[in-house]
Amino acid sequence: xxxxxxxxxxxxxxxxxxxxxxxxxxxxxxxxxxxxxxxxxxxxxxxxxxxxxxxxxxxxxxxxxxxxxxxxxxxxxxxxxxxxxxxxxxxxxxxxxxxxxxxxxxxxxxxxxxxxxxxxxxxxxxxxxxxxxxxxxxxxxxxxxxxxxxxxxxxxxxxxxxxxxxxxxxxxxxxxxxxxxxxxxxxxxxxxxxxxxxxxxxxxxxxxxxxxxxxxxxxxxxxxxxxxxxxxxxxxxxxxxxxxxxxxxxxxxxxxxxxxxxxxxxxxxxxxxxxxxxxxxxxxxxxxxxxxxxxxxxxxxxxxxxxxxx
Amino acid sequence: xxxxxxxxxxxxxxxxxxxxxxxxxxxxxxxxxxxxxxxxxxxxxxxxxxxxxxxxxxxxxxxxxxxxxxxxxxxxxxxxxxxxxxxxxxxxxxxxxxxxxxxxxxxxxxxxxxxxxxxxxxxxxxxxxxxxxxxxxxxxxxxxxxxxxxxxxxxxxxxxxxxxxxxxxxxxxxxxxxxxxxxxxxxxxxxxxxxxxxxxxxxxxxxxxxxxxxxxxxxxxxxxxxxxxxxxxxxxxxxxxxxxxxxxxxxxxxxxxxxxxxxxxxxxxxxxxxxxxxxxxxxxxxxxxxxxx
Numbered sequence: 001x002x003x004x005x006x007x008x009x010x011x012x013x014x015x016x017x018x019x020x021x022x023x024x025x026x027x028x029x030x031x032x033x034x035x036x037x038x039x040x041x042x043x044x045x046x047x048x049x050x051x052x053x054x055x056x057x058x059x060x061x062x063x064x065x066x067x068x069x070x071x072x073x074x075x076x077x078x079x080x081x082x083x084x085x086x087x088x089x090x091x092x093x094x095x096x097x098x099x100x101x102x103x104x105x106x107x108x109x110x111x112x113x114x115x116x117x118x119x120x121x122x123x124x125x126x127x128x129x130x131x132x133x134x135x136x137x138x139x140x141x142x143x144x145x146x147x148x149x150x151x152x153x154x155x156x157x158x159x160x161x162x163x164x165x166x167x168x169x170x171x172x173x174x175x176x177x178x179x180x181x182x183x184x185x186x187x188x189x190x191x192x193x194x195x196x197x198x199x200x201x202x203x204x205x206x207x208x209x210x211x212x213x214x215x216x217x218x219x220x221x222x223x224x225x226x227x228x229x230x231x232x233x234x235x236x237x238x239x240x241x242x243x244x245x246x247x248x249x250x251x252x253x254x255x256x257x258x259x260x261x262x263x264x265x266x267x268x269x270x271x272x273x274x275x276x277x278x279x280x281x282x283x284x285x286x287x288x289x290x291x292x293x294x295x296x297x298x299x300x301x302x303x304x305x306x307x308x309x310x
Numbered sequence: 311x312x313x314x315x316x317x318x319x320x321x322x323x324x325x326x327x328x329x330x331x332x333x334x335x336x337x338x339x340x341x342x343x344x345x346x347x348x349x350x351x352x353x354x355x356x357x358x359x360x361x362x363x364x365x366x367x368x369x370x371x372x373x374x375x376x377x378x379x380x381x382x383x384x385x386x387x388x389x390x391x392x393x394x395x396x397x398x399x400x401x402x403x404x405x406x407x408x409x410x411x412x413x414x415x416x417x418x419x420x421x422x423x424x425x426x427x428x429x430x431x432x433x434x435x436x437x438x439x440x441x442x443x444x445x446x447x448x449x450x451x452x453x454x455x456x457x458x459x460x461x462x463x464x465x466x467x468x469x470x471x472x473x474x475x476x477x478x479x480x481x482x483x484x485x486x487x488x489x490x491x492x493x494x495x496x497x498x499x500x501x502x503x504x505x506x507x508x509x510x511x512x513x514x515x516x517x518x519x520x521x522x523x524x525x526x527x528x529x530x531x532x533x534x535x536x537x538x539x540x541x542x543x544x545x546x547x548x549x550x551x552x553x554x555x556x557x558x559x560x561x562x563x564x565x566x567x568x569x570x571x572x573x574x575x576x577x578x579x580x581x582x583x584x585x586x587x588x589x590x591x592x593x594x595x596x597x598x599x600x601x602x603x
Binding site: 011014015018019022026031075139142143151154155159238242245249252265266267268270272277286287290299310 | 583
């Protein structure tokens with residue numbers, strides 16, 4: 001288990017470090033003059049303001065000096081100020097972060113429950129029309145664009161039926177965005193569960209369980225499901241990362257007050273300090289939570305806990 | 311991300327891949343449907359000037375915000391543009407974006423993955439660490455960062471989606487080459503004095519090509535979803551483009567007054583993506599008996 005954890009921890013550290021480099025030097029890669037592009041949309045920016053921003057971003061120095069300037073500021077908790085409004089970036093993002101986390105984790109729970117149920121029944125009813133219907137619905141789930149699904153749900157359940165608010169905060173407003181975000185991943189988890197369950201159903205210990213005369217529910221839940229869920233649970237970290245990514249689009253549709261809406265606006269306005277802050281916070285959060293989920297998984301799986309390396 | 315992973319190198323050569331596709335279309339109704347959807351989109355893309363009744367960007371060819379009616383079967387938008395024409399022309403941009411993005415991902419992914427697996431040593435180690443890092447970034451963040459650097463436009467969104475897909479195809483190629491590299495026929499090639507370049511070009515690449523084509527077909531659907539998503543956010547195709555994601559973004563403002571504007575572009579994306587998924591997955595299942603127990 002130690003070697004597994006060490007390796008995971010090493011990758012996490014490496015990722016965060018690479019992110020700081022990529023983010024610090026992001027403005028260098030912009031074709032043209034980044035300062036002019038940044039201020040193109042804010043009329044009346046003075047020459048002094050532009051020069052101040054250039055110095056602030058370290059664009060007047062060489063690459064190495066720029067990186068250490070940026071890193072030094074980061075370590076002091078200074079993520080810079082936005083071009084428009086001149087607000088400090090970090091508090092702006094941190095204020096939105098909980099909303100995004102809330103959305104992504106709710107969607108992950110919905111996707112896992114729906115996906116596992118779906119995949120389990122598809123495997124259990126192998127070769128029947130039930131499996132066909134369920135598997136066809138997963139292909140649909142993967143094919144439908146989340147942004148379109150969101151708009152349709154909003155139109156039907158928000159406008160026509162009026163069951164859920166069209167925008168806002170709180171758990172009532174969370175339902176439609178979370179379902180939209182969960183749909184694709186429910187389909188993916190469903191397919192994963194099905195193939196894993198199909199393998200489990202053919203195992204020796206399943207025949208033993210049946211022949212012992214255990215009740216059907218015990219065999220299916222205690223023996224089959226527990227074994228079949230291993231690959232699903234081990235993919236939780238990856239699934240969470242995808243939820244965070246998908247949240248960006250879903251937040252935009254539902255005017256959800258999260259990090260994603262902020263990021264899309266920042267990219268459209270080419271507000272580089274804000275974009276830099278977003279990328280950094282986003283990847284640190286994704287890396288930390290994926291790491292946490294992997295550690296929990298490793299602690300639960302005896303094969304990893306007792307010294308094996310996956 | 312591809313949602314239909316391969317378990318091994320597909321048992322097929324480039325020559326038999328074509329035949330397998332035909333057999334799959336003939337045997338499985340879902341694959342047939344997939345091929346039909348792709349053909350329809352291709353026909354729309356290729357013959358758009360002849361099929362579309364109006365200029366897709368011309369204003370006031372019909373009434374403003376009209377519901378579907380004879381003559382304007384999908385309705386008209388806020389500028390009186392014909393939605394049928396816009397959807398038909400949009401097929402061109404949407405398919406092109408998908409193909410181009412996958413070509414970028416596949417081209418770079420193939421090169422990196424193949425070199426890492428074939429050469430081994432520190433190159434392989436470096437490649438694996440890079441993959442670890444890139445996978446924890448998630449594709450959407452990579453794509454967003456690329457658009458942030460390059461600026462919003464359809465071609466930049468295509469490049470961004472292409473770059474974001476490189477790790478997926480890199481890892482795919484890497485694992486495929488790893489399996490092939492240790493097979494006896496490669497060893498006998500080497501024993502007969504074949505050089506690295508010959509082994510890679512004449513033996514390794516042809517043998518992993520069918521697998522990559524199948525994965526790439528499914529990958530087109532992911533690329534189309536990602537690129538139209540960027541356009542929907544305003545980070546890809548810009549008005550007056552008839553790229554489907556951009557059309558959908560414009561329709562969002564007429565959400566309650568003209569819901570048909572939302573219906574058709576979304577449906578178009580769904581059907582094309584479904585087509586690539588059904589065709590790719592059907593062929594994969596046929597060539598990959600391991601998954602089909």
